[in-house]
Amino acid sequence: MTDCTLCQYVGSFVRYYAYAWLIGIAVWFLLILATKVGSDGNKFKYYAKYGMIYFATQAFATLLTPISLLRPRNPINARIIATTVAHASTLLPITWELRNARILKETKGAVVMANHQSSMDILGMMVLWGTMRDVISIAKKEMLFIIPFGPAVWLAGVTFINRKNRSSAMKTLDGCKQKMIKKGYKMYLYPEGTRYPERGMLPFKKGGFHTAIQAGVPIVPVVFSHMYFIDAKKYIFKPGHVLINVLEPIPTAGVTKDNLDDLIKRTRDAMLSEYEKLSAEMDANLVDPKWLRTERSRFSIDDGKKSG
Template sequence: MAGITSDQRHSRQLASSLCHHISGLLGLRWELRGREHLEKNRACIIVANHQSSLDILGMFDLWPVMDKCTVVAKKEIFYAWPVGLAAWLCGLIFIDRMNSEKARSALNTATKEITEKKIKLWIFPEGTRHNTGEIHPFKKGAFHVAIRSQLPILPVVFSSYYFLSAEEKRFDSGHILVTTLPPISTEGLSTDNVEELIEKTRSAMSEVFHATSREIQQSLSVR
């Protein structure tokens, strides 16, 4: 993983602008809470729930707040254009979920630089997207990276995509609450604590996911 150059930063700003425009055309409004946790100039491992390729639009909507950030995403995202185009412009780290050794190597390569240059590393730990009203079990990779580098976990939660249904072939305009939770320290933890860290993170994210999803639904019902 090369350093974030001025050209890459320009590309990421361009991608952010492109995705913001796409969100506007689709009628999607992303509302950020916990901004103060996201804008701090520090290295951390961001973990976010994964419901759809629309997550990339939400992520890039937050890009001006995060500034120095890079992202690990499954290679299938590349083919979900125009979102995939924006991801490619930003130099996302695409991994092959079917090749765990290569995926692990990509994460290990990224770790040293994000620590030295205070870059945020964004990972979707569910791996496979699920728009089912739940946050599904997490894979361990992000948490091993966080513990090995002693970097905090920064949870980011997207409320439910109530406006999207593959079964009904429905895509409406929508309002999404994006909540950044306080960082979860990994200081002093070892690989023996991975499961505990995963459970702590997922539990906190699930609670916020259900609360913000209910809040959005209630606001719709009173309109």
């Protein structure tokens, strides 16, 4: 009998794919065990928790590549991966409370801007992904060459941008603008440009605002409360709860470059004010024994009331 070459290739692929899943699951359980070792302030425990987030992101993006191959570059691929990774917060454990979710659900074509506190924001974006639905996620081009993670997330629909080449970057952003205008996608950005673990917010960069004005789409501010349960200086990463509020969209129709600074100030002032309110609410919760004893679901959603 003649051997079926195609059958052999398929068989080898299935076998190695199964091995990859077994290795991934083994590493995952080792990381979970590592998060149980030692007391708060233990470096090993601290980095193991972050390791869970990074490993879940890279492993699931890679292991779910066959799904992405069925429909390359489709935003549904990234949504499936994000939803899978988001469940990692159950094991940390971190719980999330989203308010005014209807704004993220109903707004079509927008630049979503969120405050940026730590690498935990990666998980925060994953938690929101299912509510936002079609999302343009942007990563620096260098990540494309991290094998096999880079090609896997490219297939999943992540957009890579070459920040060192202005003309290339502008061409990439033009493509993103068209997706927002014609397909109603949402672009998710951190206007601070870098992480700020202290309470408050850094000044906002202009890039995302330029994009919103040029595309003529609204800005949707999303504010995360202060992540009190993480202290990088003391290597503390405790269980915690995060409040997230979606603010009313800020229109850009009729806004020009001359009004750019005013648009940035309006957005930052609104986000900073809400951040202070949410963080004050969380401070009050943390001294309330009843609140501390309350059992919470991994992710609770409040759609909020429609105005008018």
